[in-house]
Amino acid sequence: xFFKQVRRNAAKNRKGNGLFFGxxxxxxxxxxxxxxxxxxxxxxxxxxxxSDAVAKLMALLPVVYVVSLFFVLFLVYFACKxxxxxxxxxxxxxxxxGMKRSRLFAMLFCETLWSSAVxxxxxxPVALLLTEGISxxxxxxxxxxxxxxxxxxxLYGIFWTVWGFILVQLLSMLVICIGLGKAEPADLLRSGDxxxxxxxxxxxxTVLFAAGLGFLLIAYYLGMTRMRTLSLYVLxxxxxxxxxxxxxxxxxxxxxxxxxxxxxxxxxxxxxxxxARQVQENVLSQHKSLAVSSLLxxxxxxxxxxxxxxxxxxxADSRSVDFSLFGTEEQIDAVLEKEGIREMVEDAYPLYLSxxxxxxxxxxxxxxxxxxxxxxxxxxxxxxxMVENIIENLHIEYVIxxxxxxxxxxxxxxxxxxxxxxxxxxxxxxxxxxxxxxILEKALDRNTSVGIDGTDYEILPALYYDNVVADRAxxxxxxxxxxxxxxxxxxxxxxxxxxxxxxxxxxxDEMGLMQAVQKMDAQLADTGMRYDSYLGGIGRNLFYTxxxxxLSIYLGVLFWLIANTVIGLKYLIGQRQTRHRYETLTMLGxxxxxxxxxxxxxxxxxxxLVLSVALVSSAAAIFTMFTSFTKxxxxxxxxxxxxxxxxxxTVFAVIEILYIxxxxxxxxxxxxxxxxxxxx
Amino acid sequence: MxxxxxxxxVESLTKIYGKGDxxxxxxxxxxxxxxxxxxxxxxxxxxxxxxxxLNCIATMLKPSSGKxxxxxxxxxxxxxxxxxxYRGREIGYLFQEFELLDNLTxxxxxxxxxxxxxxxxxKAESDIESLAAMLDITGVLDKFPGQxxxxxxxxxxxxxALISDPAILLADEPTGALDSKNxxxxxxxLSEINRKQQKTIMMVTHDAxxxxxxxxxxxxxxGCIFHELRRNVLTESTAAFYDRIVTVMAQLGGGSANxx
Numbered sequence: 008x009f010f011k012q013v014r015r016n017a018a019k020n021r022k023g024n025g026l027f028f029g030x031x032x033x034x035x036x037x038x039x040x041x042x043x044x045x046x047x048x049x050x051x052x053x054x055x056x057x058s059d060a061v062a063k064l065m066a067l068l069p070v071v072y073v074v075s076l077f078f079v080l081f082l083v084y085f086a087c088k089x090x091x092x093x094x095x096x097x098x099x100x101x102x103x104x105g106m107k108r109s110r111l112f113a114m115l116f117c118e119t120l121w122s123s124a125v126x127x128x129x130x131x132p133v134a135l136l137l138t139e140g141i142s143x144x145x146x147x148x149x150x151x152x153x154x155x156x157x158x159x160x161x162l163y164g165i166f167w168t169v170w171g172f173i174l175v176q177l178l179s180m181l182v183i184c185i186g187l188g189k190a191e192p193a194d195l196l197r198s199g200d201x202x203x204x205x206x207x208x209x210x211x212x213t214v215l216f217a218a219g220l221g222f223l224l225i226a227y228y229l230g231m232t233r234m235r236t237l238s239l240y241v242l243x244x245x246x247x248x249x250x251x252x253x254x255x256x257x258x259x260x261x262x263x264x265x266x267x268x269x270x271x272x273x274x275x276x277x278x279x280x281x282x283a284r285q286v287q288e289n290v291l292s293q294h295k296s297l298a299v300s301s302l303l304x305x306x307x308x309x310x311x312x313x314x315x316x317x318x319x320x321x322x323a324d325s326r327s328v329d330f331s332l333f334g335t336e337e338q339i340d341a342v343l344e345k346e347g348i349r350e351m352v353e354d355a356y357p358l359y360l361s362x363x364x365x366x367x368x369x370x371x372x373x374x375x376x377x378x379x380x381x382x383x384x385x386x387x388x389x390x391x392x393m394v395e396n397i398i399e400n401l402h403i404e405y406v407i408x409x410x411x412x413x414x415x416x417x418x419x420x421x422x423x424x425x426x427x428x429x430x431x432x433x434x435x436x437x438x439x440x441x442x443x444x445x446i447l448e449k450a451l452d453r454n455t456s457v458g459i460d461g462t463d464y465e466i467l468p469a470l471y472y473d474n475v476v477a478d479r480a481x482x483x484x485x486x487x488x489x490x491x492x493x494x495x496x497x498x499x500x501x502x503x504x505x506x507x508x509x510x511x512x513x514x515x516d517e518m519g520l521m522q523a524v525q526k527m528d529a530q531l532a533d534t535g536m537r538y539d540s541y542l543g544g545i546g547r548n549l550f551y552t553x554x555x556x557x558l559s560i561y562l563g564v565l566f567w568l569i570a571n572t573v574i575g576l577k578y579l580i581g582q583r584q585t586r587h588r589y590e591t592l593t594m595l596g597x598x599x600x601x602x603x604x605x606x607x608x609x610x611x612x613x614x615x616l617v618l619s620v621a622l623v624s625s626a627a628a629i630f631t632m633f634t635s636f637t638k639x640x641x642x643x644x645x646x647x648x649x650x651x652x653x654x655x656x657t658v659f660a661v662i663e664i665l666y667i668x669x670x671x672x673x674x675x676x677x678x679x680x681x682x683x684x685x686x687x
Numbered sequence: 688m689x690x691x692x693x694x695x696x697v698e699s700l701t702k703i704y705g706k707g708d709x710x711x712x713x714x715x716x717x718x719x720x721x722x723x724x725x726x727x728x729x730x731x732x733x734x735x736x737x738x739x740x741l742n743c744i745a746t747m748l749k750p751s752s753g754k755x756x757x758x759x760x761x762x763x764x765x766x767x768x769x770x771x772x773y774r775g776r777e778i779g780y781l782f783q784e785f786e787l788l789d790n791l792t793x794x795x796x797x798x799x800x801x802x803x804x805x806x807x808x809x810k811a812e813s814d815i816e817s818l819a820a821m822l823d824i825t826g827v828l829d830k831f832p833g834q835x836x837x838x839x840x841x842x843x844x845x846x847x848a849l850i851s852d853p854a855i856l857l858a859d860e861p862t863g864a865l866d867s868k869n870x871x872x873x874x875x876x877l878s879e880i881n882r883k884q885q886k887t888i889m890m891v892t893h894d895a896x897x898x899x900x901x902x903x904x905x906x907x908x909x910g911c912i913f914h915e916l917r918r919n920v921l922t923e924s925t926a927a928f929y930d931r932i933v934t935v936m937a938q939l940g941g942g943s944a945n946x947x
Contacts, residue, residue, distance in 0.1 A: 272794075272808060273807060273812070275802055276802050277802055279802070280791065280798075280802065281788065281791065284788075284790045285790065287790070288790040587786070588790075590786075591782075591786040591787075591788060592788075592799075592803075593774070594745070594747065594775070594782075594786075595775040595780075595799055595800045595847070596772065596773075596776060596800055596804060597775075
């Protein structure tokens with residue numbers, strides 16, 4: 008009988024409350040997504056090339072897991088509280104019928120466990136599918152879409168997901184049961200009435216509201232202007248002012264709304280006054296939840312923006328060179344002739360890259376003169392201090408032979424450089440599409456030149472970026488691409504820097520890039536030769552992508568879901584507690600459509616109150632983040648970040664609208680329930 | 688009271704709850720008329736069907752058969768917009784538990800039925816003020832229900848029920864949640880409104896004291912009208928009428944015949 012009742016109640020909870028059940032499934036997905044990170048394609052690959060860094064990241068995961076556990080606890084607590092509040096009368100009845108509290112609590116705990124089991128049965132497959140999707144999508148974003156995908160199934164992830172989920176469910180239930188334990192049956196039977204509205208002093212509210220606004224403005228100002236100093240005190244002041252400001256703002260908002268309602272109510276029609284008072288009541292009684300949700304949303308937006316920009320910053324570029332081999336020509340020739348290696352190679356060529364001879368920098372006879380180039384850079388306008396920074400720091404110490412660079416361009420299918428005897432081109436690997444690149448390009452447009460040994464060499468207006476070696480972690484700030492004869496004259500080292508190898512396209516098409524590179528890797532490893540590989544190089548980049556981008560996006564999405572669920576559930580709890588008001592409204596002549604419109608308006612205003620503050624604060628936070636303690640990685644085009652942010656913001660808006668409509672539908676169901684009772 | 692003008696006609700009204708073995712007949716074909724300006728009381732034991740009758744007239748319940756005709760219109764068939772329009776405009780309803788919206792001030796509560804029917808509080812300001820003065824609630828107009836006494840709440844609820852000048856005021860045990868002093872104050876005021884404004888009032892009550900303010904009382908037992916008492920308002924005092932009511936109530940209980 009007891010277990011039958013448990014099963015029946017749990018089923019009723021699930022059917023009657025999609026939002027509650029949805030929250031549980033979200034919690035499961037959140038846990039598993041994080042915990043299965045180690046099993047994802049990208050991470051499995053990284054573990055083979057960057058095992059130390061991956062081990063460090065994996066050591067960080069339990070901390071993030073505990074943080075998620077804490078936040079998911081909020082989510083599940085509110086979901087369970089919403090559920091429990093709607094059953095207070097039922098609990099009161101059980102107690103009145105003689106059920107012991109201990110038995111009631113045992114029943115609730117069993118229901119929780121049963122619901123957990125069902126949620127896990129549904130949530131885990133969804134989580135598995137989602138993580139597979141994320142795995143594929145991440146691989147694609149970072150340029151590894153070509154890598155063979157393996158289905159990952161993390162037993163470790165499942166174990167800790169189940170454990171964490173049941174723990175937060177039971178903890179939430181424990182807190183709710185403590186509350187129920189203190190309530191008398193009569194209180195329970197009376198059902199949770201809304202807190203009584205009190206007249207909050209208009210003056211006090213206005214002061215609080217103004218103080219909140221003031222603190223927020225101080226936080227924005229300090230963040231945007233003083234965070235560059237990276238002082239701990241400034242950071243503390245910004246965080247404290249931000250939190251205090253948000254809480255005070257919402258604390259005072261209720262009274263502030265009250266003043267507005269008083270002014271407007273004499274002219275109100277329909278349910279306008281009622282709608283406004285409902286919103287005001289929610290703000291008055293739930294100002295802390297609103298502040299917490301707003302802060303969570305702000306953190307979510309900041310985390311997601313950070314993650315996206317880091318993600319783009321580290322994304323892989325075009326594949327110009329697969330391997331760079333280092334050694335004497337004979338050694339390299341011997342290796343490349345080996346069976347098993349020879350057939351995998353499409354092209355192999357020496358890269359002539361060297362530092363410029365020391366005598367050119369001794370200041371004699373202006374042997375290496377960049378003054379015209381600097382002059383041209385100095386005329387570029389609209390980039391502020393950046394131009395001066397470049398002028399101060401610009402140095403060209405390397406030269407690349409034209410023939411070597413043309414082979415790279417040829418392999419990429421790009422047009423080769425054609426240099427006459429008195430021409431050179433500029434190469435940089437740091438600035439594709441960034442301000443640095445744009446300034447240089449503008450300067451090169453002005454027909455500038457460098458002087459070598461008293462001869463002016465005209466610099467081509469195009470700037471060259473394509474990587475010259477396999478390892479992307481090696482950056483060459485600036486180099487001069489010169490005709491081969493001039494290279495021989497200028498170069499400190501006459502020998503090739505390395506031999507660049509490009510794998511056969513057929514092999515790559517057949518096996519996928521990763522497996523092809525790994526096959527070659529295995530062959531080369533046996534030879535004992537020093538070499539870099541394309542994937543080894545991007546491995547390091549990938550690690551930053553995953554560590555910075557993935558985790559911050561994960562936390563961002565988690566904060567976002569929790570904030571939305573808290574706002575939604577808080578509203579629905581409030582609506583359920585004031586259900587009798589809608590019955591009264593029906594008696595006073597309000598029809599169902601009018602009441603549904605009022606509810607829609609209430610939900611929209613309620614969400615907007617949280618979202619508007621969060622959006623403004625997050626705009627300030629994101630601005631602070633990218634102008635102060637973290638910079639967009641060099642070479643990240645601001646337009647790409649802006650476009651992606653706009654896309655992310657659109658997704659954000661769409662999901663918010665979906666969320667609002669889910670809450671509205673749940674609220675409408677309550678209202679329509681009134682008519683059924685009314686006209687049975 | 689206009690004896691020619693029937694404001695409300697209830698014809699063969701039945702209400703059946705449940706089906707099959709659970710079938711309960713709460714109203715068994717009740718018929719009566721209410722005249723304009725009348726103060727009608729409905730009395731009966733618990734479960735006799737008096738609140739079901741009131742709720743059918745108030746359109747809170749749909750009758751199983753029969754008609755409720757208010758000012759010549761059969762309202763038992765109303766649905767949707769017509770129903771909403773009827774509520775709040777044609778009838779005022781006074782609840783036992785006041786049912787004020789506790790997040791609205793008294794003034795906003797009173798203005799609500801008007802704004803639902805397209806009239807702003809500003810336009811009805813003088814009506815609100817005069818009703819408030821009549822019901823002695825001027826001092827609490829800008830307070831929330833949580834800041835009022837039970838008596839004040841019920842008088843605010845009365846003002847809300849009367850503000851749209853309804854054809855009939857339905858009251859369900861309006862003194863049920865009040866102490867004797869506040870009950871008397873409320874009944875004095877309702878009686879005055881009935882007398883001076885010729886407002887038709889139909890009140891369900893258990894309380895013989897409250898019922899003694901009525902001009903006519905219908906006693907209901909097991910879903911049927913069992914007895915009717917009329918008071919000669921000009922010659923009979925409320926005290927004398929009270930005695931008659933108590934006597935009928937004793938008979939309604941069946942005297943000693945119903946004691947097991």
